[in-house]
Amino acid sequence: MGASKEQRAATAKRRADAIRLRLAGMDYETIAERLDYSSRQAAHKDIQRAMTAYIQEASAAVDELRNVELMRLDRLQAAAWPAAIKGDLLAIETCRRLIVERRKLLGLDRPAKVEVITLDAVDEEIRKLEAELAGGVENPAPDPFAGAES
Numbered sequence: 001m002g003a004s005k006e007q008r009a010a011t012a013k014r015r016a017d018a019i020r021l022r023l024a025g026m027d028y029e030t031i032a033e034r035l036d037y038s039s040r041q042a043a044h045k046d047i048q049r050a051m052t053a054y055i056q057e058a059s060a061a062v063d064e065l066r067n068v069e070l071m072r073l074d075r076l077q078a079a080a081w082p083a084a085i086k087g088d089l090l091a092i093e094t095c096r097r098l099i100v101e102r103r104k105l106l107g108l109d110r111p112a113k114v115e116v117i118t119l120d121a122v123d124e125e126i127r128k129l130e131a132e133l134a135g136g137v138e139n140p141a142p143d144p145f146a147g148a149e150s
Contacts, residue, residue, distance in 0.1 A: 015050040022047055066105060073102050 003011070014035050021031045032043040077098045083091035103109050 015046055018043055018047050019050055069105055070102065073098050073105070077102075 018031050018035055018037075021034065022028075026034075028040040028044045028047075031037070031047075032040045035043065037043040037046065077095055080091045080094045080098070084095045
């Protein structure tokens, strides 16, 4: 069975206190001692759980806010669109700006990631593959006994 309401409230308060102490610069050992954790690892784990939950909540809030903003842009564009279609230059500019804002909000204009591979890197990779195919060893270490008299 799950924890009672009181236990969940106590756990939430202890986590909040632990985060507050950690943000103040306190080490996990001291946090564990002050807040009656069984070990510094337990304090660390609890703080990490709380931070993960916070990040997930913040991420969900960002997604929700993004959707609200998109709906606002849609409504504004819908209001300006009929005049823009009829050639009203101010309405056209308004729609253009709204489209730009939507593109920014959705990240459509982010630069594409480009990977640059130099010819030297390609040549090196070919050399390694050829050595592998030939059954040889790349850059073999010199034999310290080569040329020694027995």
